[in-house]
Amino acid sequence: MIKAGIIGGSGYTGGELIRLLLNHSETDIDFVYSTTRSGKLVSSAHQDLLGLTDLTFTGEVNLKVDVVFLCLGHGNSTKFLEENSFAVNTKIIDLSNDFRLQKDHTLSKKVFTYGLPELKKEEIKKSENIANPGCFATAIQLGLLPLAKAGLLNNEVHVNAVTGSTGAGVSLSSTSHFSWRNNNVSWYKPFTHQHLGEIGESLDSFGNPTGKLFFLPNRGNFTRGILATAYTKFEGSLDEAKKLFKGFYSDAVFTHISEEPIHLKQVVNTNHCHIHLHKHEDTLLVTSAIDNLIKGASGQAVQNMNLIFGFNESLGLQLKAGVF
Structure with a gap:
């Protein structure tokens, strides 16, 4: 059993992480x-954990745990690590955006690897140390990486x-308040x-x-999930695109190519990403769907662990969606 610590456990990602680790057969939560x-x-x-x-919850940190998850607001992970020196053998998995970019990969001799398993598993x-990808970034990258590798993203x-309201975090704002968000999209x-x-x-890797890349994010009037649609010029056939994607994800545990159009209920509450391809004239439409709190955050963090x-x-991540 490995001992895990969670920093910032009262938010949405912290709560999902606790739920997943409680059901992980090789992990014991040392502190939250x-x-x-x-x-x-x-x-x-x-x-839901009652x-x-x-x-x-504790205000004390065990600096000798085997792995620590940082579920802090963006910009706070760097400060926390500068103020708390974990043991040399403690693995750090950060769920903020502090270490995701190449220019930010290193902090006090700690080097962070960008943690998208479908791209950097080995x-x-x-x-x-792992810099866990962002939720939108996960959904969009999984939809575009096969094309990028094949050199077919030159247009x-x-x-x-569109993302659910949990993507905005626990703290209330004018656009996460129920009376504003309900029956509304922006x-x-x-x-x-x-x-x-x-x-x-x-x-570019x-x-x-x-x-x-032109990206327009939207707030949806639901709580969980991201549905992303990406389109670009593609000279090949739909069958060629499917072969390309299936080959790229042939050893991916959680990313699957669907022959049928996809929807959020297929992936909400799971660590899966579903992808669908559609060809119209010379344009390829790629649709990807994930749960923003699991594959887009805490589930991917456990996958990296x-x-x-x-x-x-897939240990501790064999979760079923509820499609009805």
């Missing part, structure tokens, strides 16, 4: 750190994606979303030219 809820039951913040655990297995790529951060940097670096410690990649 929270400055605002120290001494309170974990189930007081995550009511009866499943007697864990309480590198992750040898890594000490403009247009992406439109875009935000058009063409400037913070995940564009990591997406671009991954698509194959050394092939890539066209400009499994790879680092040599466990079965």
